[in-house]
Amino acid sequence: MKKNGFLKHVDFFLLDVLCLLFAYYLAGYIRGIGYLLNNDIYRLLGIFELLTLISVVYFYSPYKSILRKKTLNILLKTLAFGIMQFVVLAFILFATKYAEIISRLFLGYQYFIFIILSFSFKVFWIKVIKKKARNSINSGSKSLLIVTTKDYVKDLESDIKNNNFEYFRINGICLLDCEDKADISDFNVVCGKDNLLKYCCNNWIDSIFFDMDYEQIPKEILNSLAISGITVHLRLMKVEAFEGQDQMVEKVLNYPVLTSTIKDRTNFENFAKRAMDIAGGIVGCLFMVLITIFIGPIIFIKSPGPIFYKQKRIGKNGKQFNMYKFRSMVMNADALKKDLMSQNQVKDGFMFKIKNDPRIIPGIGNFIRKTSLDEFPQFINVLKGDMSLVGTRPPTVDEWNKYELKHRIRMAIKPGITGMWQVSGRNKITDFNEVIKLDSYYINNWSLSLDISILFKTVISLLKRDDNEAM
Incomplete structure (x- = not known):
């Protein structure tokens, strides 16, 4: 924005x-x-x-x-x-x-x-x-992939070093007219034209900067990036109409660019959403402490080991973070998952969901999952800024590795504790494309009132104690 x-x-x-x-x-x-x-x-x-x-x-x-x-x-x-x-x-x-x-x-x-x-x-x-x-070129908080050609790359390197006031971490350079590992740039050449989309799908990239003539950019690449939800900056040399989402003219690395991105939020909307996350995160953490006092000892007695479970998840634009939950499964649950993949109800393995999961801790696991009590430690992630109260479900690393570029739009925003999918009968949805449609609707139609509505529906669902599975 x-x-x-x-x-x-x-x-x-x-x-x-x-x-x-x-x-x-x-x-x-x-x-x-x-x-x-x-x-x-x-x-x-x-x-x-x-x-x-x-x-x-x-x-x-x-x-x-x-x-x-x-x-x-x-x-x-x-x-x-x-x-x-x-x-x-x-x-x-x-x-x-x-x-x-x-x-x-x-x-x-x-x-x-x-x-x-x-x-x-x-x-x-x-x-x-x-x-x-x-x-920040090597350690910035926002990752930027630069797509260019041999004709522009040398001048670009100097401008990056002297004008990186957006504090981008340069993810690497893609040369559309050169081999993947061509020794032509001081920066890391990470891919070429043929595997640009694959690289964008499998790596943490916040935005892409095209520093080249518009006519040189393959239209199929631009269309695929628009579907993925990745923010695209086109250097304003000669730019025709580009079918994307919200568009604006700004500066990147001292170049005027046309930026195409998902639904834009105002400063106030970003502030209000973060303020709501912090307020909800504080309240949620207080409840987490109380819940820990009661269910923590039971978890340890039923299955000796840590009370909390930490797992690598994929956050906004592919950034990894540790997501926290109360442990509802046995200690070797991740190892057992491989043997259970044949029973996965979600086709293509983009998510994992089965009935009567044998890995669940007897006597306590099913209870905290059905009541969603196991999710409360995620309020720590909300306070840290890794997650939001409302967003999309954060995939595991192995799920993320299976994503196609069209699936990547789910991670164009911060993942959430709850979201559109969770309040739309997630137990009945086994087609991952339906999940994508729900998440895309949320992203493209986001508003504070929609977040409040989803939170309200989540509370109603918990009070009714629907048979919800954990994320």
Whole structure:
């Protein structure tokens, strides 16, 4: 999702707020006014100054492209920013007739100090960001696969190293006109044209950047990626209409790109969903502690071993994480699963589900699975940010390895404790394509009200104690 200009550079805004406050107190000390907050007039002036700063930031956009500006340009921009604040504040003071009782020398000192501090901290912070951007190429939190050709790759390498302000971890480079392991790039060449889609399906990739002429990109590749739910960035050289999902123009690695992605969320919607996850995660963890007191000893007595079960699952865009549950099966359950695959009710093995699973711990396993008590430790995953309250079911690693590209859309969002499939009669669904349809509907029609509706239906289902199997 593309951030608006203010939120994109909120760090620079906060730095300017701190610089203004420091200049406010330092100017008061130099002018000999004393403790400013004890003075009603100067306390009100401080409020006016903060409101003026916010207004000028909103309308003037002083941080636009700041990471790519030269030092002299930053100085001139900061100087104009400070003068503009001073002019706006002077107009406010004149209109409210406070200009007669406010020390003009105080204001002069303050904004002179502010401009010096603001410029100095901006230059320092930009150096910090650029250092972090270079380091994130190998360790960033968002993975990016670059698809290009030999004609573009050399210039691209320099731009990646100097302009990775999105903090992408470069997953590798795909050269559409070269062999898989061609020794042509400082970055790892991970695949060629023939196995690009297979690589995208089997690896953790948040987004793909096509740095090449649009006419060179095979249309079947673009169409397959659109179905998969992977975010696609097309460098704006010459781009025709592309049938994808939501589209927007933004910058990636300092290149203007057309980004095609699944249903876009606003900043508020992302904030609200995460806030709901944190609130629900805290409440869920409190219940988990109480449940542990009662069923923990029973699990240990019935099947000696750990009370909690940890399993590798696949999260958003293929990232692996450890999912936690109360252990409802015997200690060697994973090893026994191979012998039971012939009884799997879901064809093609994309999920595993059988009736009367012999691996379940007698006396307690069926109870905690039917009541979904075994799922409560997943609230830890929600608090950690690996999962959400509502999402898609996180597949196991062996299930993920069987996925085709069209199945990958399920993991275009964070997996959830509950979801569309779980409240739509999951015990009756044995066709994995039906699961894909339900998950795709949720992803493409997501809203906070839909999440609340699914949570409500989940609670109703638990209260009715439907014969639900664990995830």
